[in-house]
Amino acid sequence: MCGIVGYLGEQNSPREVIINGLKKLEYRGYDSAGIAVIQNSGELKRVRAQGKLTELEKALEYEPIQEGHIGIGHTRWATHGVPSERNAHPHHAGKVSLVHNGIIENYLEIREQLLEAGVKIESDTDSELVAHLISREVEKTKSIFSAVKNVKPQLKGAYSILVLWEESPNELIAFKDGPPLVIGIGEGETYLASDVQALLNYTQKFIYINDQELVHVQFSKVQKQPSTANFTTETSKLSKEEQLYHVSKVTLYNQRFEKIEPKVATINWSADLIEKQGYAHYMLKEIYEQPRAVAQAAAPHIDLEKMEVQLDKVGFDINNLMDLEKLDSKKDFQSTLEVFKNIQKVYIIACGTSYYAGQVAKYFIEKNARINVETDIASEFRYRNPILSANELVVTISQSGETADTLAAIRLAKNLGAKTLSICNVKNSSIDREAHGHLYMNSGPEIGVASTKAFVSSLVILNLLSLALGKAKKVLNHDDEVIFLRAILGLPSQMEGILAYDKYFSEAAQKLKKFKGFLYLGRGVSFPIAMEGALKLKELAYMHAEGYAAGEMKHGPLALIDPQMAIVMLAPQDDVYEKTISNLEEARARGGKIISISTGENTQLQKVSEYYLSLPKAHWSVNPMLAVVPLQLMAYHLASALNHDVDQPRNLAKSVTVE
Numbered sequence: 001m002c003g004i005v006g007y008l009g010e011q012n013s014p015r016e017v018i019i020n021g022l023k024k025l026e027y028r029g030y031d032s033a034g035i036a037v038i039q040n041s042g043e044l045k046r047v048r049a050q051g052k053l054t055e056l057e058k059a060l061e062y063e064p065i066q067e068g069h070i071g072i073g074h075t076r077w078a079t080h081g082v083p084s085e086r087n088a089h090p091h092h093a094g095k096v097s098l099v100h101n102g103i104i105e106n107y108l109e110i111r112e113q114l115l116e117a118g119v120k121i122e123s124d125t126d127s128e129l130v131a132h133l134i135s136r137e138v139e140k141t142k143s144i145f146s147a148v149k150n151v152k153p154q155l156k157g158a159y160s161i162l163v164l165w166e167e168s169p170n171e172l173i174a175f176k177d178g179p180p181l182v183i184g185i186g187e188g189e190t191y192l193a194s195d196v197q198a199l200l201n202y203t204q205k206f207i208y209i210n211d212q213e214l215v216h217v218q219f220s221k222v223q224k225q226p227s228t229a230n231f232t233t234e235t236s237k238l239s240k241e242e243q244l245y246h247v248s249k250v251t252l253y254n255q256r257f258e259k260i261e262p263k264v265a266t267i268n269w270s271a272d273l274i275e276k277q278g279y280a281h282y283m284l285k286e287i288y289e290q291p292r293a294v295a296q297a298a299a300p301h302i303d304l305e306k307m308e309v310q311l312d313k314v315g316f317d318i319n320n321l322m323d324l325e326k327l328d329s330k331k332d333f334q335s336t337l338e339v340f341k342n343i344q345k346v347y348i349i350a351c352g353t354s355y356y357a358g359q360v361a362k363y364f365i366e367k368n369a370r371i372n373v374e375t376d377i378a379s380e381f382r383y384r385n386p387i388l389s390a391n392e393l394v395v396t397i398s399q400s401g402e403t404a405d406t407l408a409a410i411r412l413a414k415n416l417g418a419k420t421l422s423i424c425n426v427k428n429s430s431i432d433r434e435a436h437g438h439l440y441m442n443s444g445p446e447i448g449v450a451s452t453k454a455f456v457s458s459l460v461i462l463n464l465l466s467l468a469l470g471k472a473k474k475v476l477n478h479d480d481e482v483i484f485l486r487a488i489l490g491l492p493s494q495m496e497g498i499l500a501y502d503k504y505f506s507e508a509a510q511k512l513k514k515f516k517g518f519l520y521l522g523r524g525v526s527f528p529i530a531m532e533g534a535l536k537l538k539e540l541a542y543m544h545a546e547g548y549a550a551g552e553m554k555h556g557p558l559a560l561i562d563p564q565m566a567i568v569m570l571a572p573q574d575d576v577y578e579k580t581i582s583n584l585e586e587a588r589a590r591g592g593k594i595i596s597i598s599t600g601e602n603t604q605l606q607k608v609s610e611y612y613l614s615l616p617k618a619h620w621s622v623n624p625m626l627a628v629v630p631l632q633l634m635a636y637h638l639a640s641a642l643n644h645d646v647d648q649p650r651n652l653a654k655s656v657t658v659e
């Protein structure tokens with residue numbers, strides 16, 4: 001879950017590209033950082049620092065790195081070895097410099113082998129060992145490419161690695177198996193990074209590296225020729241250096257080290273989408289972007305004239321070709337309707353917040369399509385030997401599309417013969433590329449570690465999915481479909497109204513932070529929202545919070561309640577409202593302080609609550625998207641009142657690419 005960046009070229013400063021890139025990747029890890037550049041003098045220079053990237057920037061003021069044209073950088077989320085300068089990347093061995101994201105599983109074996117050979121190991125990391133293996137190999141082969149090629153088969157685990165060699169400043173090597181890695185294509189220059197966001201300031205053209213692939217980037221300067229595009233009649237007037245143009249050659253190899261043709265994709269995210277745009281934190285910006293996010297998620301799938309859900313274009317690429325133009329429609333492609341008609345059971349698999357979205361979807365799909373739904377946490381699903389068949393649909397939900405457990409789960413589901421459908425925010429991410437069918441949250445980049453807008457967008461997509469399944473199964477009629485779609489289309493303006501609670505929570509935060517714990521309670525679709533609210537509070541405010549099914553309280557958790565316990569009661573006026581109120585009274589009778597969230601001017605609840613928040617009147621199926629907004633704001637303001645780093649909570653990283 002670290003972030004890595006590399007640069008080879010002369011148009012930009014490697015130091016600047018790397019530091020700018022790492023800033024965009026800090027969400028992946030932020031306990032230490034480092035950079036190494038082969039300076040124009042030929043010397044390989046490295047600077048590392050414990051703590052956030054600002055510490056590395058301070059270190060670079062004392063120990064400046066001179067210009068060069070090749071460099072690599074890293075921001076760390078510790079796995080092997082405590083966060084410290086000694087364990088920070090890049091790791092050096094001889095003249096080799098390396099950054100690594102992931103885990104080398106056979107590191108103990110490699111360590112022993114190196115110690116026996118008398119190698120001096122400086123850090124506690126698994127990554128340094130790989131640098132030593134490559135360094136020993138390059139001594140023999142005198143080629144960094146051949147050295148990496150020889151070492152790669154010895155590594156077990158998950159890794160994305162960038163390597164450079166002081167002796168050859170015009171070559172950069174990258175290889176991966178697991179964590180994501182992209183190549184950014186510039187004009188005569190090449191970038192590498194853990195994700196596209198790190199490079200959007202420089203390019204919008206990317207090659208996504210697949211597992212087991214090896215990348216060889218070579219840089220050279222070539223004399224301008226009359227036939228080249230860069231040639232002008234003025235060329236002869238230029239200095240010798242100016243008469244050269246830059247070439248950066250990217251060669252991709254597969255597992256068998258055969259050359260493969262790279263596919264270049266253009267990303268339409270612009271660099272300003274990943275700025276804070278005046279908000280104090282990314283998380284707050286992303287909370288405020290939710291009305292737009294839900295509209296963007298729904299737009300491609302609603303035919304407004306017919307008022308019908310449209311998932312027809314999604315389809316299932318049964319052989320996983322991912323290139324719709326090349327598909328032989330009969331052999332490789334099944335329409336959504338064809339697949340959905342035959343589905344007997346749905347599994348929804350995800351982690352964390354995305355898993356709670358899946359739990360809400362269980363209610364959507366079972367009600368609208370009358371199909372049995374099982375939800376599973378990806379890390380449980382992948383190890384419980386699940387039983388799947390061809391008429392079962394496995395839906396994975398992942399904002400990043402890179403979560404290691406969810407990725408393993410979708411691979412397993414495919415191997416077991418099920419149809420797979422991914423719901424991702426990041427297009428072309430590993431999970432997206434693995435699935436037969438693809439739906440997108442379409443919420444734009446989400447940078448804050450705590451997921452917000454991607455959650456509501458995935459709920460919209462799941463709601464639409466339930467309608468499409470219901471229609472395919474002929475259990476949902478058009479009148480009902482119209483009611484659901486109207487509710488979704490009304491969401492953006494209703495959400496705008498709820499954002500007004502921002503001020504309310506920023507004022508209440510000082511009082512709320514005195515509670516010793518929080519119980520979030522709900523029934524039906526509000527139960528997973530209660531769990532999501534509690535998760536937000538835990539990860540941001542570091543306060544103890546539990547999400548519980550309101551009806552389950554009397555089976556144990558009531559014992560927790562006393563006047564220091566705040567009860568956040570989700571009680572929209574739906575078909576379980578009366579029962580929820582009974583549960584609220586049970587909690588109040590035991591001294592709990594009530595923060596209630598219900599629909600409209602609910603005087604009954606206002607009387608019994610310390611804090612009361614009203615949601616607009618809405619169809620039950622969109623209540624979850626509305627009710628979660630005040631919970632996000634509450635967690636945000638409590639964390640801010642406690643002076644926590646909202647965008648980068650302790651011990652966490654946004655994209656969890658390790659098990």
Ligand code: F6R
Binds near residue numbers: 353406451536655656
């Ligand atoms: C919590 C949060 C995490 C993620 C989880 C899965 O706010 O963001 O719980 O939801 O790590 O991540 P994705 O959706 O990227 O697979």
